[in-house]
Amino acid sequence: MNGKEKEEQKCDRTGDRQHIQEHLANERTFLSWIRTAVAILAFGFVIEKFSFYLRLLEWQAGMVTAPSRGSAAYLGIGSSVMAGLVVVLAAVRYRQTRCQINEGTYRHSLTADMLLAAMLLLVTVLVIIYLLRTPVPL
Template sequence: MIPHFSDLSANERTYLAWIRTAVSLMGFGFLIERFDVFLIYTTRGSVLNSGLHLRASEWLGLGMILLGAALILLATRSFYRNSRLIQAEAAAAYRGTMVERVLTALLVALALFLVLYVGYQLTSLH
């Protein structure tokens, strides 16, 4: 029997959830990065002369891809740290809310930017 198996497997499930979140973030970043292609296709090329800021979607998408990669690194570090703490006999205080708070703030800022950006792009098309 593996000591602390339920805690170790819960740690692994949490790690895999963070990895799924990071991969989703990276995929959504790729989709945002290609948003200009969607705009050009749906407007049959007339978007090129409308003065839209298509570069913003490229930078935003790249930023989301980089954020997803950073999230994978942070999740991996947290997974190994928590594994060591679970297997240690000494009691330790739980730490780890700062990363979640920073990521939450970044994702809220990203969502607000997307709402403003897409809203601006849609109003510029009419």
């Protein structure tokens, strides 16, 4: 058995009674990240579809010549990509924490938390910009 296989086997060892609470807490944290990703994805979907609906109403009312893809579509796509990145980050962090718990060498990662905060801040800024640039119907 080589070193990598040995390390994998060590990381997969989750049955130790002394670590059960830590593993359960790690799973709860992972599920929180997944809920955050689902919320970002749903938010992007709702913004894009609602914006399309409004553009369609404008087209039907004769206010525009054709319903075009607006900036909300890009905001929705960007939110979807960001949700995918949050899922990847959550999975990597979950696996890393799992191995550290089993080895008894847990080290908190500020980087993962700051990445998530930065992504959510980016979505917030983009939504604010979108809302400021969207004309108010009279």
